[in-house]
Amino acid sequence: MIEIPFPQNQENEPLERSVFFISDGTAITAEVLGHAVLSQFPITMTSYTLPFVTSKIRAEEIRNQINNLYQATNIRPLVFYSIISSEVKNIITSSDGFCLDIVQTLVAPLQQEIGLEPKPELHRTHGLSKKNLSQYDARIAAIDYALAHDDGISLRNLDQAQVIILGVSRCGKTPTSLYLAMQFGIQAANYPFTADDMDNLQLPADLKPFQHKLFGLTINPERLAAIREERRENSRYASLRQCRIELAEVEALFRKNKINYLNTTNYSVEEISAKIIDSMGLKRRMF
Amino acid sequence: MIEIPFPQNQENEPLERSVFFISDGTAITAEVLGHAVLSQFPITMTSYTLPFVTSKIRAEEIRNQINNLYQATNIRPLVFYSIISSEVKNIITSSDGFCLDIVQTLVAPLQQEIGLEPKPELHRTHGLSKKNLSQYDARIAAIDYALAHDDGISLRNLDQAQVIILGVSRCGKTPTSLYLAMQFGIQAANYPFTADDMDNLQLPADLKPFQHKLFGLTINPERLAAIREERRENSRYASLRQCRIELAEVEALFRKNKINYLNTTNYSVEEISAKIIDSMGLKRRMF
Numbered sequence: 001m002i003e004i005p006f007p008q009n010q011e012n013e014p015l016e017r018s019v020f021f022i023s024d025g026t027a028i029t030a031e032v033l034g035h036a037v038l039s040q041f042p043i044t045m046t047s048y049t050l051p052f053v054t055s056k057i058r059a060e061e062i063r064n065q066i067n068n069l070y071q072a073t074n075i076r077p078l079v080f081y082s083i084i085s086s087e088v089k090n091i092i093t094s095s096d097g098f099c100l101d102i103v104q105t106l107v108a109p110l111q112q113e114i115g116l117e118p119k120p121e122l123h124r125t126h127g128l129s130k131k132n133l134s135q136y137d138a139r140i141a142a143i144d145y146a147l148a149h150d151d152g153i154s155l156r157n158l159d160q161a162q163v164i165i166l167g168v169s170r171c172g173k174t175p176t177s178l179y180l181a182m183q184f185g186i187q188a189a190n191y192p193f194t195a196d197d198m199d200n201l202q203l204p205a206d207l208k209p210f211q212h213k214l215f216g217l218t219i220n221p222e223r224l225a226a227i228r229e230e231r232r233e234n235s236r237y238a239s240l241r242q243c244r245i246e247l248a249e250v251e252a253l254f255r256k257n258k259i260n261y262l263n264t265t266n267y268s269v270e271e272i273s274a275k276i277i278d279s280m281g282l283k284r285r286m287f
Numbered sequence: 288m289i290e291i292p293f294p295q296n297q298e299n300e301p302l303e304r305s306v307f308f309i310s311d312g313t314a315i316t317a318e319v320l321g322h323a324v325l326s327q328f329p330i331t332m333t334s335y336t337l338p339f340v341t342s343k344i345r346a347e348e349i350r351n352q353i354n355n356l357y358q359a360t361n362i363r364p365l366v367f368y369s370i371i372s373s374e375v376k377n378i379i380t381s382s383d384g385f386c387l388d389i390v391q392t393l394v395a396p397l398q399q400e401i402g403l404e405p406k407p408e409l410h411r412t413h414g415l416s417k418k419n420l421s422q423y424d425a426r427i428a429a430i431d432y433a434l435a436h437d438d439g440i441s442l443r444n445l446d447q448a449q450v451i452i453l454g455v456s457r458c459g460k461t462p463t464s465l466y467l468a469m470q471f472g473i474q475a476a477n478y479p480f481t482a483d484d485m486d487n488l489q490l491p492a493d494l495k496p497f498q499h500k501l502f503g504l505t506i507n508p509e510r511l512a513a514i515r516e517e518r519r520e521n522s523r524y525a526s527l528r529q530c531r532i533e534l535a536e537v538e539a540l541f542r543k544n545k546i547n548y549l550n551t552t553n554y555s556v557e558e559i560s561a562k563i564i565d566s567m568g569l570k571r572r573m574f
Contacts, residue, residue, distance in 0.1 A: 015403065026561035028470070029323055031571070032316055036369075037393045040405035049571050051561045076400065080393075082323075098400045105392055106324045106367075113363065113385045116302065118327035128555040136555060137517070143462050147437075175430050178465055182556075183315070230424070268415040268423060269469075274313035274338045284318070284336050 015043040018069055020050060022062060022081040022092055025127065027051035033102050034080035045078075053083060059091035070096040084120045135185070135285065142181035142188075149189035150174055155206040158189055163280055164210055165190040166254075167217035168246045169237075170227045172264040172272055176217070179269045184277065185285040193250050195242065201249045203257050215276050216254040216261030221247055223265045302330040305356055307337060309349060309368040309379055312414065314338035320389050321367035332365075340370060346378035357383040371407045422472070422572065429468035429475075436476035437461055442493040445476055450567055451497055452477040453541075454504035455533045456524075457514045459551040459559055463504070466556045471564065472572040480537050482529065488536045490544050502563050503541040503548030508534055510552045 019038065021030040027049050038045060053059055066077050079097035083089040093099045107118050128136055148154055149161065151174065158164060163180070165173045165188060173190035180186040191207065207214065221243040228238035236242050254261040260279050264272050277284055306325065308317040314336050325332060340346055353364050366384035370376040380386045394405050415423055435441055436448065438461065445451060450467070452460045452475060460477035467473040478494060494501065508530040515525035523529050541548040547566050551559050564571055 015401070026557045028557055028561065029319055033320055033393070036316055036390050037397060040394055040407055041397070041401050041403050042406065043401065043403070051565055078397070100393055100396060102393065103323050106320070106387055106389065107327055109387060110324060110328070110365070113365070114302070114328050114330065116328050116330070119329060120327055127558065128553055140462055143465065147461070174434070175427055178430065179469060182466060182469060266415055270313045270315055271414065274315065278338055
């Protein structure tokens, strides 16, 4: 059961709304898109994500929750939903919530342009089917590859890498490699430069044959020191001085070897990944 | 530059359309939603994903590509876009493509319901800001945790796990743990049962204090054998007989210890993760 708080609408406070993300699948698309849409309004929200809503009984429970919330607060809950079964869908849309079909809203205008009837039964985002199984296996293989080639663990099979990410410890190499594998099925290796490498820093001989696959990450020294401090408090490793030295050396190496690089300080792992794909001309696969 | 093929419209063939996903950000939301919408139509598509479109010059290049494609094929390209700057946006929408604003289409009906003006400048899905930095750091910490507690590497700090995933080798533990961390900021450990454990299989003593956090994964023996065969061809490890023995033992252990478990054969890592979250009542964080 979901606990339902009672939003209180105070003057001069941002408006509070209850928001439901309801789907017959993972509800990930409903969540991501719903947040993008709602981020444009100056409101705060209490959100409920309800995946795998495939039965009428479950839908009726949720309708009751929505209706109870409305009756208790007199504020209509917002409902972002994506459900194929019209029986289940109709139960949700008959609730007191303000209901938006995140996929269908875009399907309707497209239908006219494409001139074909939509077939909702085809739809299963983030699902697995015979059609996409080999692609899915390639994605899992990419995750395996990222793990086996994380942090310079193995320099074998670098010919199979689509990109080799370079940088100092804690600049974002590992999460980026994993995200590239997870979201896009891209085989990414990564290689760290450590404090010991800093005297006369050179591009390792093992990496030279793959110069066209190299991509560098850097970060502001202050942010790096803060991240490292979380890991090893009051260490030389986390000192601003050490961070500055390492970053200056590594950036000089990137420039000397004409390696494209990106300062990750203000970017999320999604943004870093998308920028690498764009910069290297890699193919984005979809899952 | 993007190579532009010329789709040929043949009778009895599924309709082919060119599709652009254009964004001033990563274009991940445009891609995911666009694919969900288009999967409802019996068409095949050639897709172009264009992230970080923030300048008028870049937008004009893309408009030319769209227009050239239309003139060459006489079929309107479909354009899913999400761009904040109205100057940049207007260049895209003045193209010959059939343009759909993936976020704004939903913002318009909401505006009336909420009764507030939208402020598009607030919007940056998958972005990093001072506001969400500590949440972002928690997400990176969750990825670190998943890596440090992958495959039973470390049984320390299991009290910090939100879920401990159990199962035989190659049933989906590692990708699921990483996805839970990456997408939802959930700290997930995982623990493997190996062939050596199979005589008199017991729940390891180290896991017993955390029984309420345990979640089991299983898989059909045929699918497991196929996955293992990719890894170690013609091995005992990959034999159907061995897969059957391990899965029967582990499923018996799940049942005996009243551990919730899921057969992953037909589920993607997104679906497995969403089902674990749902079953364990974990909190989904958004990034």
